[in-house]
Amino acid sequence: xxxxxxxxxxxxxxxxxxxxxxxxxxxxxxxxxxxxxxxxxxxxxxxxxxxxxxxxxxxxxxxxxxxxxxxxxxxxxxxxxxxxxxxxxxxxxxxxxxxxxxxxxxxxxxxxxxxxxxxxxxxxxxxxxxxxxxxxxxxxxxxxxxxxxxxxxxxxxxxxxxxxxxxxxxxxxxxxxxxxxxxxxxxxxxxxxxxxxxxxxxxxxxxxxxxxxxxxxxxxxxxxxxxxxxxxxxxxxxxxxxxxxxxxxxxxxxxxxxxxxxxxxxxxxxxxxxxxxxxxxxxxxxxxxxxxxxxxxxxxxxxxxxxxxxx
Numbered sequence: 676x677x678x679x680x681x682x683x684x685x686x687x688x689x690x691x692x693x694x695x696x697x698x699x700x701x702x703x704x705x706x707x708x709x710x711x712x713x714x715x716x717x718x719x720x721x722x723x724x725x726x727x728x729x730x731x732x733x734x735x736x737x738x739x740x741x742x743x744x745x746x747x748x749x750x751x752x753x754x755x756x757x758x759x760x761x762x763x764x765x766x767x768x769x770x771x772x773x774x775x776x777x778x779x780x781x782x783x784x785x786x787x788x789x790x791x792x793x794x795x796x797x798x799x800x801x802x803x804x805x806x807x808x809x810x811x812x813x814x815x816x817x818x819x820x821x822x823x824x825x826x827x828x829x830x831x832x833x834x835x836x837x838x839x840x841x842x843x844x845x846x847x848x849x850x851x852x853x854x855x856x857x858x859x860x861x862x863x864x865x866x867x868x869x870x871x872x873x874x875x876x877x878x879x880x881x882x883x884x885x886x887x888x889x890x891x892x893x894x895x896x897x898x899x900x901x902x903x904x905x906x907x908x909x910x911x912x913x914x915x916x917x918x919x920x921x922x923x924x925x926x927x928x929x930x931x932x933x934x935x936x937x938x939x940x941x942x943x944x945x946x947x948x949x950x951x952x953x954x955x956x957x958x959x960x961x962x963x964x965x966x967x968x969x970x971x972x973x974x975x976x977x978x979x980x981x982x983x984x985x986x
Contacts, residue, residue, distance in 0.1 A: 677835050678831050678832055678835060681831040681832075681834055681835050681838075682831050685699050685700055685703070685831065685834075688703075697827040697828060698827075700826075700827070700828075700829055700831075700834065701826040701827045701829070701936070701956075702933075702936065703834055704826050704829045704833075704834060704837065704893045704894070705826060705893075705894070705932045705933070705936055705960075706929065706932070706933075707834070707837040707838060707840075707841055707893075708837065708890045708893055708894050708899075708902065708932070709902060709925075709928040709929045709931075709932040709933075710841055710925060710928070710929065711837070711840060711841060711844055711886045711890060712886065712890070712899065712902035712903050712906070712928050713902075713906060713907075713924045713925030713926070713927070713928035713929065714844050714845065714848050714921070714924075714925060715844065715882060715883060715886050715903065716902065716903045716904065716906055716907035716924050716928065717907045717910065717917070717920050717921045717924040718855055718856070718879060719883070719903050719904060719907060720904060720907035720908055720911055720924075721856060721907075721911075721917065721920070722879070725903075725904045726788075726789055726792050727774075727777065727788070727792055727883075728883060728887070728900065728903045728904065729900050730773075730777070730792050730795060730796040730799070731770055731773070731774055731883055731884060731887045732887050732891065732896045732899050732900050732903075733796060733799055733800060733896065734769065734770045734773045734774075734795075734799040734803075735766055735770065735887065735888055735891050735896065736799065736800060736803035736804075736807075737769060737799045737800070737802040737803035737806060738765060738766035738767075738768075738769040738770055738803075738888060739762065739766060739803070740803050740806035740807050740809075740810050741765050741766075741769055741806055742758075742761060742762035742763070742764070742765030742766055742769075743758070743762060743810050743814065744806060744809060744810055744813070745761055745762075745765050746758040746761050746762060747810070747813045747814050749761075752814075753814060759830065759832050760832070763833075763836065763888065763889055763892070766888040766889075766891075767884055767885055767888045767889065770883075770884035770887060770888045771880060771881050771884035771885075773795055773798075773799055774880035774881075774883060774884055775877055775880055776795060777791055777792060777795050777880075778876050778877065778880060780794075780795075782873075824891065824892060824893050824894040824895030824896075824898065824957065825893075826893060826894065826936075826956055826957075829892070829893045833889075833892055833893060836889050837889060837890065837893065840885055840886065840889055843885070844882060844885070844886065847878070847882060851875065851878065852921070854870050854871075854875050855875050855878075855879055856917050857870055886903075887899055887903075894957060895957055897957060897958075897961065898957040898960060898961060901960070901961040901964055901965070902928055902931075902932070902960075902964065905931075905961075905964040905965055905967075905968050906924050906927035906928040906931060906964055906967070906968075907920070907924045908968055909923075909924075909927050909964070909967045909968040909970075909971040909972075910923035910924040910926075910927055910971075912968070912971035912972055912974070912975055913971050913974060913975075927964070927967050928964070930967070931960055931963045931964035931967055932960055934960075934963050935956060935959040935960030935961070935962070935963040935964070936956050936959075936960065938954070938959050938963065939953060939954050939955060939956040939959040939960075940953065940956075942954070
């Protein structure tokens with residue numbers, strides 16, 4: 676069984692490094708999510724879709740509720756084996772449908788992109804709030820595990836989903852990355868080269884829905900937004916071309932994730948009486964990624980000033 680293989684792998688790594696199982700699971704989940712966000716984040720920033728990605732993450736509110744109700748109506752508990760795969764599946768399908776709806780309405784109307792995204796954003800939040808009321812009445816389900824993430828106690832099945840998704844996104848990036856970048860950089864020129872822009876747009880929406888909805892249970896909505904946007908923005912400050920930006924985004928994403936994780940476990944601050952307290956890993960990772968962004972932005976000013984002095 677794949678889940679048993681994942682459990683054996685985690686146990687072997689914990690024994691090899693002499694650490695706890697939850698630490699190994701957290702690091703593996705963080706590496707997988709950072710790799711996914713790094714691969715997709717450069718396209719999000721390159722396509723100027725930061726607000727779109729944020730809306731996709733908030734669509735998970737409605738996706739979680741819809742998936743939970745699907746399990747309840749099937750006569751099962753949400754924490755049952757059926758709920759373990761049905762809830763993420765419904766989340767992905769709902770997120771992809773909302774994303775595809777945004778693209779379709781944008782193509783059919785003259786409205787600005789931010790207006791369309793705002794409309795769908797409002798729909799997703801309202802629909803989710805409506806369904807959560809029903810879900811609370813029908814079960815004791817708490818959405819916190821899906822919406823705010825828990826790196827330390829992520830189930831082995833979710834880790835397996837993330838591993839498969841890394842392979843899928845990596846394969847699609849190697850196959851279609853040039854077309855996706857070309858279509859976002861110059862749509863008119865891409866059409867002359869017979870690049871199927873509409874197909875690429877919907878393919879990117881599906882990829883983004885997969886990454887956001889399968890990662891959000893591990894790291895939460897706050898961190899998934901930061902990892903999709905901030906490392907790519909930092910990479911765009913220092914990258915000379917789009918291919919370099921792709922690899923720098925992955926590097927910055929993984930670096931901020933691991934450094935933030937380390938600081939959240941190694942640094943404790945004394946606040947008032949009692950034992951020193953540690954910061955949460957998600958917030959620390961966000962702050963580190965933003966710090967990398969400001970460092971790259973500062974380096975641009977330093978390079979420009981140095982170049983001006985040399986003239």
